[in-house]
Amino acid sequence: MLNAAPPATSRRRGFSLRATRRACLLAALISTTGCGVFDHIKPGPHDTVESYHDDYAMRIEYPEVHTCSTAPSQAAQQTTEPxxxxxxxxxxxxxxxxxxxxxxxxxxxxxxxxxxxxxxxxxxxxxxxxxxxxxHANPFSGTEAALSAFDAQWTQQLFWNTVDQPQNVNFDGGFAGQFTPRVAQQTQATFNSGLTKQTAQGASFALRHVINYAYSNNPLRRFPSDYGGYIEAEWRQPLLQGSGTTYNRIAGPNSGIGQYNGVLIARVNExxxxxxxxxxxxxxxxxxxxxxxxxxxxxxxxxxxxxxxxxxxxxxxxxxxxxxxxxxxxxxxxxxxxxxxxxxxxxxxxxxxxxxxxxxxxxxxxxxxxxxxxxxxxxxTTKPTDVKVVFDWESALGQALTRRVEVRRQRFNLQRREMELTAARLNRRPLLDFLGKYRWRGLGDDLIGGGDNGQLDNLYDSITSGDYQEWQAGVEFTMPVGLRQASVAYAHAKLNLQRERAILAETELRVSHDLSAAARQITLAQQLLETNYDRYQSDLRQVDVLRRRYTDGTDNINFLLQAQRQVVISESSFYRALTDYNLAIRDFHRQKGSLLAYNQVQLAEGQWAAGAYRDAYEVGRCLTPRLQPQETCVPRPLTRGPFDPSTPQPTSVPQGMPYVPDSMPAGDEVLQTMMIDESETTLK
Structure with missing residues (x-):
């Protein structure tokens, strides 16, 4: 036996073992030496064949896209020589x-x-x-995306499968000799159809219909094929965590701890x-x-x-x-x-x-x-303003702290954090749900139609007869011991709220400083306008005097040349000061939050789609105004009402005589005193 040849199976196993060892050795060699081992491989006949990758795969190409002609594109194409x-x-x-x-x-x-x-x-x-x-149209954080969580969901499934399974069963009663195993053969089909709906209070309703078809060669069955199924109604109502309109409007239904993407959060994002x-x-x-x-x-x-x-x-x-x-x-x-x-x-x-x-x-x-x-x-064609503009500081400061878009944006962020804190506090509760189900079952030889099987003639007659009814009612309770994640989420929401409050306070402080700097710049620019104008007038007189003296031969040309340079410099400085003064007025309106009103710019929503007007009209016919709103219990509103940043807000001025600068030359119309509102149209 020691000299006998090994069986074929053993030889195959030995060859397989040797091949496996060689493959492992090759893999280890590649992993330790990298690709350097292939440097010793001689070029093969495949190296003489041109590769598609060499000429096409890595080349730079120009994209082919569909574009439309617009005003900016036409302006770019119509540009002439500069x-x-x-x-x-x-x-x-x-x-x-x-x-x-x-x-x-x-x-x-x-x-x-x-x-x-x-x-x-x-x-x-x-x-x-x-x-x-x-x-608004963001599929993850938009309002419509948040509202889609409350949409009814209709699901359907239809599957077929077969079973062809031999069984270890001996019907002859003996164990000697050969026997033919019994084979269990089945053909099965399953159809599921369901409609679910989530409510703003956190409840979920479901209506399901299930049909199971089965064909089997089991000799114990009354008839080889049958249809079984049921119609089921389910109601699940959270009692603690996840319940209430407030929570579901902020966090959304079925949201995890620390995840807030409800309708109100989406509205604030917009x-x-x-x-x-x-x-x-x-x-x-x-x-x-x-x-x-x-x-x-x-x-x-x-x-x-x-x-x-x-x-x-x-x-x-x-x-x-x-x-x-x-x-x-x-x-x-x-x-x-x-x-x-x-x-x-x-x-x-x-x-x-x-x-x-x-x-x-x-x-x-x-x-x-x-x-x-x-x-x-x-x-x-618009002439720059050269009159003295007077603003009431208290009124301007109050408007800046309310009208500045940065302040309103930060207040929206603060409002979002407040709602997140509310949702985080409501999450610090165990999960307690009430669950109720009611089911109508049935069984039939046929799905629909008549036969001779009595009560089990067809499935739908069996279901609608009401002979087989089931129900279930109870509660489910789940609570992580210690509520660690919910507590951490609550602490995180509190810190976020404190952070946004600190940023809001700092924003208001910065706005007040910016407004103060803008007001100072108006005063400075107006004074520099006066000074540069007086300087320009003086240089003009100096040029006239020096030109006469030079013409008469009583003075050197150097003084005239220097005066000519100086008058150009002073004239340029005057016009720069005039522009700086107009920009200072603009900056004050910007810091005050009234730049759009100052320039008569209005923001408005674009036209709706044609069907939207019809939908709004039909929905509006079903709404009834509340004659006594104080008797209606409604959630806390997100905003105080509409806000138009383009609405002019009058800025009053102190009573008394207007200020006229002492240095203004007599007869000049360059400097006057004007008391204005934000639109710069009311003269007093």
Missing amino acids: LSLEDPSKIPALEMSLDEAIQLAVQQSSVLRSIGGTLVTNPQTATTVYEPALA DVALADFEQAVVTLVSDVETAYWDLVVAYRILEANVKGRDAALQTFQYQQVRLEAGAGRSDEEAQAQSQYFQFRAAVEQSLGGTSGLYTAEQTLRYLIGLPATDGRLIKP
């Missing part, structure tokens, strides 16, 4: 007021633009007009999205006004530089005539020529420079959705 140093007086003017610019900016684009934005490099951060609708959209609109309006006044001051600075260049040219030409006549000096002629070229460079810079006329005009064009260049040049 302007650089062309004469603005020879370009057709496109007259535009500030109100028209803001109207174009808020109406002609679905993307809210901003100065210095990162739309191209970071498009996911862009704000569009679709953001509120996206928040309000926060609306506040973010309003903030983007405020930023857009602010940027448009900034670009508009920058264009105004660009025109003024260009005009001042052109006047300085023309004056320098006259001085240079006059000096050339004197030099040719033998009465002038060459160094004075060179100084006059140098100043001429200096002003010429300033004119060129104020035309095409980074802060020049064409750059400022293109910035405004982008914000209002026009092509970068279209052969026309925007010419502002």
Whole structure:
């Protein structure tokens, strides 16, 4: 026996064992040496075949998408050659007021633009007009998504299966010899149909219908096939955790501990999205006004530089005539020529420079959705305000702490945390549910139809006869000992609430500081406007005096050249101060939360779908107004009512004589005193 050959089975097992060992050895070698082992494998015939992956799989391709023509895309395609140093007086003017610019900016684009934005490099951060609708239509956190948890659910199932199972049963009564096993053969089918509904109180109702079909070769059966089934009604009512309208409106039905996505939470999320959209609109309006006044001051600075260049040219030409006549000096002629070229460079810079006329005009064009260049040049028609504006501080501070969109947004966040704390407190209870079921059973040889089987003729006759009825009633109790997770969730909700309250208090403090800085800036800008105007008038008089003295030959040309430079600088400073004053008024309205009303911008919901108006009309016919609301028990409302950020709020002024600055030159119309409301239309 020791020299006998092993059986075939043993040989196969030995070969399998050796192959397994070799595979394990190869896997271990690869895992320790990486892919380096394949470096020693010689190239095979497959290496001479060109791979599809080499030429196509890794190449860069252009996407094929469906696009539609819109106003921004048409503006991008219609852009002409940019302007650089062309004469603005020879370009057709496109007259535009500030109100028209803001109207174009808020109406002609679905993307809210901003100065210095990162739309191209970071498009996911862009704000569009679709953001509120996206928040509402969010399938996870929107209001409709939260309401869908209360929708009725209809489920159906239909399955078939067969059984062909041999059994260890001997009907001959003996154990010797061969026997044929009995085979249990069955054909089964199951049909389930159910309708479930969740209520706002936490209860769930269900109506189910189950049909089971079975065919069997069991000799003990009355008939080989039958239909069995039942119709069942179920009611499950939470008594502690998960019960009540308050909890289900906040957390939603069947929500876990620490998970809050009910209808009220979804509503607050939509309000926060609306506040973010309003903030983007405020930023857009602010940027448009900034670009508009920058264009105004660009025109003024260009005009001042052109006047300085023309004056320098006259001085240079006059000096050339004197030099040719033998009465002038060459160094004075060179100084006059140098100043001429200096002003010429300033004119060129104020035309095409980074802060020049064409750059400022293109910035405004982008914000209002026009092509970068279209052969026309925007010419502002709104004159900057140069009168003294007086605000009542107490009224402005009260409005800032209530109207600022940042404050309202943070209050919505605080309201959400308050509701989460309520839900977390209600979760600190055991799970106690009442469960009730009632069932009508039946059995029949046929599903529907007549036969000769008496009471078991068909299934539906058996069910509707009411001979077989069952019911169940009871309670289910579940409680984690210690309620550790619920307690931690409650502590977490309390900390979140304290955090949001601290942020709200800090937000209000920051708003008051920002408003104070804006009010200070108005006073400073108004005073600088007066000072720069007086400076400009003084420099004009100085140029007139020095020009006469230079013409008479009693003074050096250096004083005249210096005075000419100084008058251009003071004129530019005056117009910059005038623009800064208008921007300071704008900033005060922004900090006060009234910028939209100041620029007459209104936010409104778009048109509904046609069927929505019909649905609202039909639902409204079924509603009855409460004549005595105090007698109606309703949940606490989320908001105080509608809020329109575009509604003008009058700002009163202290009684008494208006302030007139002492330094205002007599006869000037540059500085006056005006007491206004938020729309800047009421003069007193």
